[in-house]
Amino acid sequence: MAERDYIVILGAGESGTGAAILAQKQGFDVFVSDFGPIDSVFKKQLTENGIPFEEKQHTESAILSAKEVIKSPGIPETVPIIKNIKAKGIPVISEIEFAGRYTDAKTICITGSNGKSTTTMLTYHILKNAGLNVGLAGNIGKSFALQVATEQFDWYVLEISSFMLDDMYQFKADIGVLLNITPDHLDRYDYKMEKYVDSKLRILQNQTPGDVFIYCADDSETLKGLERYTIQAKVYPFSIEKELNLGAYLKNNEININLENQSSFIMSITELALQGKHNIYNSMASGIVAKVLELRNESIRESMGNFKNIEHRLEHAGRISGIDFINDSKATNINSTWYALESMTTDVVLILGGVDKGNDYDMLKDLVRSKVKAIVCLGKDNKRIHDAFEDEVEVIVNTFSAAEAVQIAYHLAQKGDTVLLSPACASFDLFRNYEDRGNQFKAAIKEL
Template sequence: MKRIVVLGGGESGVGAAILAKDKGFDVFLSDFGKITARYSQQLAAEAIPFEDEKHTEELILNADEVIKSPGIPPTAPIMVKIAQRGIPVISEIEFAGRYTDAKMVCITGSNGKTTTTLLTYHILKNAGINVGLAGNVGKSLALQVAREKHDVYVIELSSFQLENMYDFKANVAVMLNITPDHLDRYDYRMQNYINAKFRIIRNLTPEDAFIYWQDDPVITAQLDRIKTEAAMYPFGEHFEKNSEAYVDDNGQLVLNTDHISLTMPRTDLSLHGLHNLYNSMAAGLSACLLDIKKEDIRRALEDFDGVEHRLEYVDTVDGVRYINDSKATNVNSCWYALESMPRNVVLILGGKDKGNDYTEIEPLVKKKVKAIVCMGKDNTKLLDFFKDKVEAIYDTHSLQEAVDTCASVSQQGDTVLLSPCCASFDLFSSYEDRGRQFKDAVKRLNR
């Protein structure tokens, strides 16, 4: 009997273990950290053997195949030993793809992929499609393949998830943008990160589609070097050669595919800002390629509510607007947030730096930001970079201290923007935890 070892006891790992069990494999799951009660109870109920807070090598290195959770770097000691043994390593997505013939809409990008994924899912679900949501959002793809069975899956894919995908194939692949992110994972070499992202177009055939932002210099440069057989659907703010989605001179959003074409006023889109225009274009093109009716696409683009922790309005306190953009874990995400803001921004930055280059946001900071509040265990890099670029900069080491500082230095008409540029793991368990704590701290200001 083939032995499958799953590393990581979170959503993707537990889902992969359940699918492997259902397919009759000898399954063992190991997590070097503590598995939460929810997942340990799920594994126990499924009678899947597991361990946590350790990796027992004799139970792992006898695997015929390893399914690795995306957060585990290939440099982890157990991964090095697995590689030395020549044991194949795949992702949960790769594993799940072996057992379904559902259509796959796969979305990646340094920024905007969660919004685009949820918007695409919203369009399809409201059109009556039997659709599943997976990847970085929703439930494990493997668990859904095992127990739910959908006709279409909309999957948000990070570079980490794409690393160990080989035979998996998208039907519609979406590439929103590529900007520096997670470079600590990629030996601080941008090309390594680009290569990981572009694994999304592996195995595409002429019957498949590749949707991408045509004004991204990194994407266009990579497309000059590699080829895909897929039909190409570039999008941009204005019409250019080969554009399949753009805004025309009359302010109409135009979506063109071989399947369906539609137009609608840009002002009718529920999501505002240039970055959300691109997200809406990518989701709209994906829906057109799946033959969703025009009226269903228009209606869904008009009534989508947005994503928690992404440019989320929290409250107005003493005339100051508070915006939660905790999902901005890299510099380019912060750029998009600042691009959509008015002037007089009090900006909260900080967290676990991933090799960030802050020069990208420098012009917008000088134009729109009146003060920066740094929030993290060690803010030295931020303080050194921005000290001469804004009128005021503050050093804080907790979220409550940061919000209190923002409240004291802002005045009516200002906007306090949490858009940290950094990962959350110095002070918080996740960007969601950081965003929720921010919203709680803002609510306390109103008491």
Template sequence: MRDRLVILGAGESGVGSAILAKQKGYAVFVSDSGNIKDKYKDILSEYQIEFEEGQHSDAKILDAQTVVKSPGIPDTAPLIQKLNEKGIPVISEIEFAGRYNTAKTICITGSNGKTTTTLLTYHILKKAGLNVGLAGNVGKSFAWQVAETNHDVYVIELSSFQLDGMYDFRADVSVLMNITPDHLNRYGYVMQNYVDSKFRILQNQTENDVFIYCADDDIIQNEIAKKEIKPACIPFSLKEPENPGAGVSEKKLIINFNQKQFSMSILDLSLQGKHNTYNSMAAGIASMVFQIRNDQLRESLAGFHGVEHRLERFLKVHGIEFINDSKATNVNSTWYALESIPKSIVWIAGGIDKGNDYSMLNPLVKEKVKAIVCLGKDNAKIHSAFDGLVKNVIDVSSMEEAVKAAYYLARNGDTVLLSPACASFDLFENYEDRGKQFKEQVRNL
């Protein structure tokens, strides 16, 4: 009798898991409570994998030996509670794929900067000629690649939700960018629960592995002090570099690792700003673990083009610059965005609040923001945070209205910044959809 594996969610990761499970001889069933995209339905049919959409059939799901769930389904969902009561293991796609993966892994997490760092690390390794895959929150499904591609290394971006479903998985190189309040609605509004989730990136690592982390992050430093950490610890900081470690000295980014030193002027980095210096250092250390030569590393750090929807300088219309930072789904990301823009800003914000505390933005908003356009179904928290601080705080209900209102409020030399500090699911499919709609409406001006 073949083991029965049920997959909840038929997006990229769910379909990838189904293909790997089928290849490994499981009896596979895929269930999605929403509509499955046609391209994924076609693939499931092609592989002769049974699926359902628009519902979850308890009888078929509770009959599983193992369940792989989409990271978007919270642990509090009634179906997940039923599976837990029956003692059926519920795991993530990364955990499942890790059971069959033989390649080395660089796993990157953090509240902010993880996508840029992941794509930058992948860019460096690929340009240096390594056979490398990109997976997790970006790129193709990890499970799908394990099933059908033969990579030597994977660079994997991991959210806290993915980490929550990982138990036996082990990263060869783990990277922790920073920890700031985010997704607290999924963690009972208890910060320590979220911190514990992020630190799961270290689980199962041995003395032969590497842990790269931001030494300027107080939450990370406090947590490290409480723990016995087995892998080699390599810090990065905007202060003088440690050995081993990365830092900045006399406007030079310096990395010390394995008796080697790498240095380049921070002015030559393709990604500018303090947060991007952190991203470049983390990616640089991870690459040096894989013995990338200094000249190759320098060339990649100088030539990398940024990430779509992350502080993407998009268009100028009548002297007004439009910046797409749709990927900023928490307050800390928006802080970086506001901090990096020198000019007078019309800020488009709002969406689904994840337990945000906007007070950390007050000094920057007071100094730089001339108007706020609230784009969401419930903007009460943004109003209560900024109504007395900014003269114009207005509500809109579509991206078309938001862009037109911002354009009307801005003047030659101003910047219109879409940096929502919130999730997008009230009005958009995801942050990419939100960013694409923003760019489309700016083009229409």
């Protein structure tokens, strides 16, 4: 390169900062632009690496002369700067696409509307315990690009969102996992389910017969979507509703995994560290990945039995006067809340609400009717929750802080009940993010 190619990175969070450091290492001229304020952690990283950046603005002249733009998954296609970049014909890619060019490591890519984080963490846990040299990245952990720049892993387990997939073109998943597809983020897909399904199914792109695709055979949207695609990769489905010759299925409360030319893997679901129906699916998906990599059954069984789940996802946050408190703050969509309610075995006081992404609450009505005795709203605008559930529960209360929500939920609950924070909404109206919401919830429980 006589003249160094110029790359612009939009968004200076975990992924943007990592992409900037990798781009610089690969010999590009780099400029980082963030329309909001940049977190001090990332500012320090950029400054230490001598990477120029701007915050609280986008200087068009500096951006529109780029050869390529790497954009943060959180920036929608519809914002003016992206429209202007595309109008000029400048390619826009994701950090994952960019980092994938500079590593020979094999990738296990996990996507789906729900269960991605849990399945990604579990898969990483199984591989690491089996002694593989493995990194964890994507929507979780340290940025993929930063790890490609600074580490030498043989394998990566990547949690991939549909927003990341939208900006991935040449990238290939050596093992692709699609857990499920349910309506989420439809505001980013013109409220068209088919567009969202196609986005998720980009996990298949560039796969060859030497690659593997793992999916849920019980998920109707996935099955409907796959009818439109020709799959090149070797396919392993998983199901808890029917027995399968190849893949994973449930029989007599045991997970069975069968792949060609390998010993069967069998494990009782009572031994799994992750309990609940949705976690049987997550464990099956991770188990198939482990068997594809020919890990020892004993090692897989041990890892599946001792795994600790991630914070803010159906996390047990305390028990007071016989009332259990569950922190599921990571449930930012209806389907996550559906899963949470579905896994409850007691009466529930449900804490719901926040920034609603076009939620259709009808999906929750049956579960609310059968399991929920009261709803505590935690958000600035709770009208849609009242409208949806006023006929299903006797008590719906508005609150405007985690402390207030916990106090009221505690008084509405009785011994043997569960207070469940599973908001079905984003948190930005009252909190910094879902972690902040979950942490405030946990702090409030300690104050009771």
